[in-house]
Amino acid sequence: MTPLMSLTAPAPDANAAPGPADAATVELRGLRRAFGTTTALDGLDLTVRPGELLALLGPSGCGKTTALRMLAGFEHPDSGEILVDGKDVTTVPAHRRDAGMVFQSYSLFPHLNALDNVAFGLRMRRVRTAERRARAAELLELVGLADKGDRFPHQLSGGQQQRIALARALALRPRVLLLDEPLSALDAKVRLTLREEIRRLQQELGITTLFVTHDQEEALSMADRVAVMRAGRLEQCAAPAELYARPATAFVAEFVGTMSRVPGRLLASGATVEVLGRRLPVDGTPPSTGDGADVDVLVRPESLGVTVDRAGEGRVLGTSFLGATVRVSVALADGTLVKADVPAHDAGRPAVGEPVRLTLPDRPVLVAPRAT
């Protein structure tokens, strides 16, 4: 692993934090950017810790790409600032930002072969030919394409092109690695392997990385922390497990993983909710809608139990086989659609049209104001 070491070794700073291999801290403060009447970023605050992989997750058009491009220096904020290691880089031009970027679309230079693509940045920095070749070859090796150095982009598959683009982005040993949906143009299988490979590389190099995606599974499986954005703002930034188990807002709850809304009633103290015929404690602060208010209880499909029961108030609308589990769609008496996962080997798997009863475990539940 000696070649790897040389890739991660910027001269150690005297007062550097003991973070992994002197990785950078990135802070976005109150970033705002409007394009005409659309507000792409509306006061985005975000801190990326040294050496972590932070996934930027959010629905289409919420400003993920804009945020990333600002960090890369391609876009300028109307207000707010960007700090790398505490230094304001907002006015630093893109080519001096020290940020490697992998784009969503294939962005290799069509006139250069793989090796020259990777060596492009080194050439811009006037690195000598011999050294350049050695470094580029080393990087190609790192992404597992050592034998494809003389291929041109059009002779490479999509996955291979993105790997080369990754090698190119890493060639200048950037402090920050920016990935804008690098896998979205690839087919599912390549996506999975490349996802793991990016993660492995990132961990080996210990480089601070921002990964934009709108695929929640990708975000949850790869990232150290996931930042969920909505309409140009940060909703929540937390580790994947926490994000899934304890979403801070109803938006996060429904965006990350599958969430069903079950109608319930908030009881007097506001600390208990009546749902599916039981009383359960409310997780976190309940919405301030007053006593006896109608609310929605947010439940994950895997925490709902389904039992066939003639007196049940739910009716099975459909089932879909997901491998280990079967997802059952149930319509409640008032028409609400609820999704529940039951183990696939379960003998008592409900059939379509059957009446069923839904049960919740004895745990605190998340509550959101009733959706209209």
Next chain:
Amino acid sequence: MARLTARPTPATAPWRALVLAAAALYFLVPLAASVVFTVDVPGRGVDLGAYTRILDTEGFLPSLLLSLELAAATIAVVLLLLVPAAVALRLTAPKLRPVVEVVCAAPLVVPPIAFVAGIGTVLKWGPEHLSRTPLFQTFVAVQNPDFPVVLVLAYAVMALPFAYRALDAGLRAIDVRTLVEAARSCGASLPQALLRAVLPNLRGALLSASFLTLALVLGEFTTAQLLGFRPFAVWIVNISGSQAQMSVAVSVMSLLVTWLLLLVLAGFGSRRTPSSTSDRK
């Protein structure tokens, strides 16, 4: 698509041959007739005299050279004008593209006669009103018969529609913005990014823009004739009045010269530039 053209099904093959033959007839028969006319002297059999006489005729070489110089200058002007404009258009103001398209197509709509009449008027009017200013000298210099800059300017305008089309097609094939951004994130300044990442990928487009401009300048007659200059096309027409056989010989030769130049340009363009990191042995 490529596979379709490479392996024609048996059913389509005869059609292709037929179309090819028809096209070949259409082009080759007049050409062959011209060649025969120039070499076949009644009663004396084949005689290449018409061709050898060309070289001795007064004005052949100067007019050909003038045309080539004009072509080179026009290509330079058109590319220097269009390439930065078209790239900037893609990078910063894509909404202005239709406007530029219309402006660049405008020379096609203006008849050459009207165009020349306009230029002629300006050239006459200018010296009269500006005789006591330094601009007067500019007007004289622009019309220097050894190298009429005014023709370069006129040709640049006339070549605009073709060159723009060619360039636009080239730009359409690449994602200029992403390429520039990728280069910039690799540490290239904006000029470097354009020079190293965008221009090399436009080689085909630059080449075809140059092709079209070259062909236009070599064949242009109206403007040069009416403004009183004597590039190759004007010279051909001038001598054709006196010597019918030789003028056809000249036409055949000018065709060959043009093809030769285009071939040279094409060879120049398709040669792989050795990329500095990998191909050095």
